[in-house]
Amino acid sequence: MDNSKKNVTIIGGGVAGLTTAIELSQYSFQVDVIEKSPFLGGHGIQYACKATDRCVKCGACVVEEKLKTAAALSSIRLHTESQIEKITQSKTYSVSLLKRPAFINPTKCTNCGICFQRCPADAINRGFSTGNQPLFAISKNKCLYFKDGSCTLCASKCPEDAITLTAAETTESFNSDAIVLATGFQPYNPEKKPYGYHRFVNVITNLELEQMLRRHSVAQRPSDGQAPGKIAFIQCVGSRDAKLNHLWCSKVCCGSALRMARLIRSRQPEIEISFFYIDVQSFGKNFEAFYREAQNEIEMIRSIPADIYPAEDDSLRAIYYDSSTRQSHEPIFDLVILSIGMLPNPDNSQHTEMFGLKSDPFGFWSYESSSALTNGKGVFTVGAANGPMSIAETVIQAEQTAWQVYNDLVIESNNAP
Amino acid sequence: MKYDSLIIGSGPCAFNIAEELLKTNMNMMLVCKDQDDASFKARVAGYPDSTQLKILQDAEVMACSGQVGRYNVILRNGQKTISQVVKTIIVAEKDDYQPNFASYQLKPNQQVLSFSAMQACMPENGDEQWPVNEDVKHILFLNGIASESVAHMLEDMMRLCLRLQSSGNIQTYIFTRNLKVAGNGIESLYHQTKDAGTLFIKFTTTSPEIVQTQTGDVQVSYQDEITGQLFQLQPDLTVVDETIKPNDTLTSLGATLGLKQDSNGFLQTDNVHRLSVLTNRKGIFTMGPSRSIMSSGAQRLEARNAAAAVVKLLNEDLNRDEDNKAAIDTSVCVKCLTCLRLCPYKAIELNPQPIVTPEACEGCSICVAECPALAIQMMGMTVADMMDRFQSEIQDAASESFEPQLACFCCSRSAARAKELAETLSFNLPAGLRIAEVPCAGAISLNHILSTLRQNVDAIIVLTCHPDNCHSEVGQQMVNHRIARIQQLLPQIGLDPERLMIRSLASNMGAEFAHILAEQANIIRKIGPNPIKGSH
Known part of the structure; x- marks a missing residue:
């Protein structure tokens, strides 16, 4: 099959976009993946493996593998720090990209990390995976050079001469036969919830715990780096919340939190874990057995804390109503994990308008309706932008979306009279 | 005639995949066990026989030989037996809903229905009211009380409740x-x-x-857990949820096709490497309720995954990467059939000697490691090849203090990637670390380990994928058995068993890779140099 003259543009370089790109390249399409952040792999690339004595199918390693595969394929062009400036449609789509300045030259950078270590303003971000090339990116907001021109330390210390702080924005244009929107999700910001996020240092989100476990293997209190004695997981923070009009379940947090809780228990068995929930959602093929074992290791509390107060030594007092005793309790925890909801990407509304897509009342695209688009051919949606979903579900949907693209661009045109 | 695909199944899923592949120019044979069921008949009627799609009713797969691209399937069709060559096979059987009456100590009767039976009573048209007799005022749905429920069953139940509530006189x-x-x-x-x-x-x-009374009535007493109040309920109709089981033909079909089942009996192991419709055999796919519990919507969409899998496979050059395939030296082979028994991909055929089918071989090298006659080769997997890899990375022993030389076998899918990640993220790795990347940890043989111990090394670390994450399913288990055996033997040759360590890792565990290596280096620093090193 030779579709190499056909191009597909994918907006979003997370697991949905990368998997769709790999699948499309298997039908011989040329693919451009547009990622606005400096690092490919989306949220998933920051996640930790949650295997205990065996794989628990969290899918984090799949993201790693997809990124590596996509980066190695010559038919896929990966654009980081890029965004769509304009898309116009005549017979095909004409795509204009705006690429932020490449301060670090990816062909010169050897990932030595000197810039990262030496930066006085903490303005250099590091990627998460071997597949993030270059591994470092300069954050313009924090960089002193862009503030007042006072510092060029990274550029002068770089042994490869790979850093050019005066690099300019570039643009690029190409034609594309189809557009795939893989814009992912936006994590809920829990600052407004009464849990003291960003006020109490030992209250973190499940995404931050993922990063902590990936980086350090174990749970630590951010306040002192010590192992916590007691951890609370609070589920549904920003999901299933009628007051916020977030009338959806984020679907993956029960699985992610229980897997992380069991991982922590397997590595730090002295830690006690309480799990505050509304309903435990099923995940994985072996859910019943997993859940049974989890209940033996973790204190499951069917209640959502109303409030969190600071207690001695940076620990936290959670107040909840226990329906079994019909009383309020105020246990103390050393670390509180908020399982924050998955929100539609704020960019979605712009695409919804631009491409005439259908979305649900909350701003997620509906996959079923997107696969039978009414606005003409060539625009597809995939992944968590269609609603919260796991890594495994995203991979499955990416295969389906790539098949739909192949179907529209190749099969139907072959079958046309 | 050689069909591009053989589809096995009688339910909607089998017809969905046929429909999807009809869009392409492929031709298919659809093998259905059913023949009498009304909904099945209606489905078949939609597909007149054509050169592209041949439907066999009252048919089943009796035997299967051959490999991807040329599976030879023996079918029973009514009284006849047919032999058919097909390139690929798709298992698309329907699922089996079993009402949980027994879990609730209920017996089905006019007042106690399964959820499927209840749905079947509802008029097709969503606007019509349920033609219930006027006496039915209270309908109780039991969902996930006895065992965990699934989201799509609750969804269907709530849609049904909405319709019933809208009648105005049903609670x-x-x-x-x-x-x-x-x-x-x-x-x-x-x-x-x-x-x-x-x-x-x-x-x-x-x-x-x-409680179900003698007359069949149901009486329920329960406590509201929030207020603590006790309530009684006497529903006029009780609807019981169902457990979704794999089709009972899947076990024998799996055995016939050489497919591994998961712990629930579905024809796909619970392994992320099988996403979405892959099995342990190349060219055999499993979809929808044949591989997992899923909603009817998800089942419908999986036709795309299966169609994609078939199209991609038939366009793939299965002979690429021919260097990384196992080959049996027939002059050395003693036909013990160990390879035939162990190959996780069923890539070994008897012809009449055992031979490796290159198109189906995934290059895991498990057969190479297990062959008692050492008759199987794969490039780079001989003991000498492996020792070369360790030799080439030997450090200068210039430093005064003892720095343990660590030989580390890494599975290429997991630990070798974790090592790269550890390096990328600037974790400290022991100075004396040497790596041999293997296609699967199951490739690491007794000979590899024993020969390595006689090299200039102080300890061996074997890093595998996590159990249930092994691409070749059993590679991780097999190397664990081998290592356990060697660890028992080591004291007999005067070696501390701690010189041989085995751990599991994933590709994204850079930090853990560094921790494991540091831990092992510390142990060896304490117990000192390997007394037999360099004795080869």
């Missing part, structure tokens, strides 16, 4: 433990159903007491 109740709302639109639907008047009673620590 519906849903009794549940964990309300399964993990699916698009289900939480919204829950609010809508609650607003329409359905009463949801959730149980955590208590259970409803359900």
